[in-house]
Amino acid sequence: MIRKSIEIEENAVNSYLHAIRILRLQGVEMVDLEKVIKKVAIETLIHRELVKALLRAYEESLKKESEVMKEIEELKPSAREKMIIVKLLKDHLAIESEMISIYRKLAQELQYPVLRELAESLARNEEEHHRVLTSLIEKYEK
Ligand SMILES: [Fe+2]
Ligand SMILES: [Fe+2]
CATH class of the missing domain: 1.10.287 (Helix Hairpins)
Structure with a gap:
């Protein structure tokens, strides 16, 4: 699930950035629309980075957990x-x-x-x- 969400956010970031470029290229004057899309694009980028970090944190923790717990029990x-x-x-x-x-x-x-x-x-x-x-x-x- 984590890998899937990284992939989804990655695609979403690219597609929002693409959408903004298209609007510009077409000379579409939609300041409000562009503002909203920019906000969503930036937040999507934040999601992407967070889920990447989440995956790293999760894998790292699983690796460490068993050894740390074993030491504490003894x-x-x-x-x-x-x-x-x-x-x-x-x-x-x-x-x-x-x-x-x-x-x-x-x-x-x-x-x-x-x-x-x-x-x-x-x-x-x-x-x-x-x-x-x-x-x-x-x-x-x-
Ligand atoms: Fe998202
Ligand atoms: Fe703490």
Whole structure:
């Protein structure tokens, strides 16, 4: 499905750009129409780049997931190791907090709705990381 959507967006971008060229070549004076088509073409281009990145992120994550999960399951930390874990988790808590506020600000700055929503969605995901890390810290601090 991801590959299919890349293909669809790719074709759509080309066909919108083609449509704009045709309108120009024909000397069609339709400023409003061209404006709308340009907006849709640009957003289609954004979709294309996002689904490409989505595919890369998905494949990369699937590759990493199994190995990372295996390492975590085997973890039976000593008291000293627990201290180190808590320290590491707290550092990451700070990173996650920073990412939450950065994505929120980014969401406000971006001028394209689809990218704004993506940044919002990343911010929510970072909030979830923050919650998960917080509960891990509570677990290892005991
Ligand atoms: Fe699209
Ligand atoms: Fe995160």
